[in-house]
Amino acid sequence: DVKVTQSSRYLVKRTGEKVFLECVQDMDHENMFWYRQDPGLGLRLIYFSYDVKMKEKGDIPEGYSVSREKKERFSLILESASTNQTSMYLCASTQGTDYGYTFGSGTRLTVV
Amino acid sequence: QKEVEQNSGPLSVPEGAIASLNCTYSDRGSQSFFWYRQYSGKSPELIMSIYSNGDKEDGRFTAQLNKASQYVSLLIRDSQPSDSATYLCAVRNSGAGSYQLTFGKGTKLSVIP
Numbered sequence: 233d234v235k236v237t238q239s240s241r242y243l244v245k246r247t248g249e250k251v252f253l254e255c256v257q258d259m260d261h262e263n264m265f266w267y268r269q270d271p272g273l274g275l276r277l278i279y280f281s282y283d284v285k286m287k288e289k290g291d292i293p294e295g296y297s298v299s300r301e302k303k304e305r306f307s308l309i310l311e312s313a314s315t316n317q318t319s320m321y322l323c324a325s326t327q328g329t330d331y332g333y334t335f336g337s338g339t340r341l342t343v344v
Numbered sequence: 345q346k347e348v349e350q351n352s353g354p355l356s357v358p359e360g361a362i363a364s365l366n367c368t369y370s371d372r373g374s375q376s377f378f379w380y381r382q383y384s385g386k387s388p389e390l391i392m393s394i395y396s397n398g399d400k401e402d403g404r405f406t407a408q409l410n411k412a413s414q415y416v417s418l419l420i421r422d423s424q425p426s427d428s429a430t431y432l433c434a435v436r437n438s439g440a441g442s443y444q445l446t447f448g449k450g451t452k453l454s455v456i457p
Contacts, residue, residue, distance in 0.1 A: 263443045265444075272449070273449070274432075274447055274448065274449035274450065275388075275432070275447040277444070280443075280444065282443060322387055322388070326443060328443075329375075329376065329436060329442050329443060330376060330395070331393075332376075332378040332380075332390040332393055332434065332445070333378075333388075333390070333434075333445060334390070335387040335388050335389070336387060337386070337387050338386070338387045
């Protein structure tokens with residue numbers, strides 16, 4: 233089975249901290265995505281990447297950046313964490329247009 | 345802006361009944377459609393995919409697609425309490441950005457023992 237691993241299940245960070253969320257997939261997928269999920273708002277796309285060193289903004293990129301130095305790893309960076317970035321963060325990958333996403337287990341981030 | 349609409353629920357059905365979950369989408373060129381199940385506090389899990397008009401069955405689950413009406417549904421037969429979850433409909437974007445899925449906000453299903 234495809235495995236998408238997110239390094240932390242729960243994180244608590246302070247306002248203003250720089251936060252790194254790591255995601256690794258083990259099936260050589262080219263396409264990777266970062267979403268946040270909030271009650272009543274559903275899944276919102278932050279950033280995505282179709283290839284190494286390539287990144288595209290999603291619907292809500294403000295306050296975030298990403299890094300994809302290796303094909304299997306896609307990192308989400310909160311440059312200066314704020315309380316409104318408290319959320320569940322989900323990483324996903326897919327091998328192509330006829331396939332759905334495989335999600336990681338998620339990171340629940342609380343910014344205090 | 346591509347949109348996927350679902351009734352948020354909650355949808356309550358008795359154990360053993362058929363649960364019917366519905367989804368409409370705005371992107372007329374979409375060709376791939378997916379249903380995800382998400383338990384509370386967990387990440388979404390892919391349970392069905394459908395690409396052609398008609399029905400696709402997998403165990404107790406049946407996905408139905410009508411591209412002319414831009415409508416996708418998921419039927420769960422013999423519903424079990426373990427089916428209680430939020431079900432997300434996802435639609436593959438057509439054209440530019442075709443690796444992307446647009447998700448509905450989900451329908452919460454509660455199966456009553």
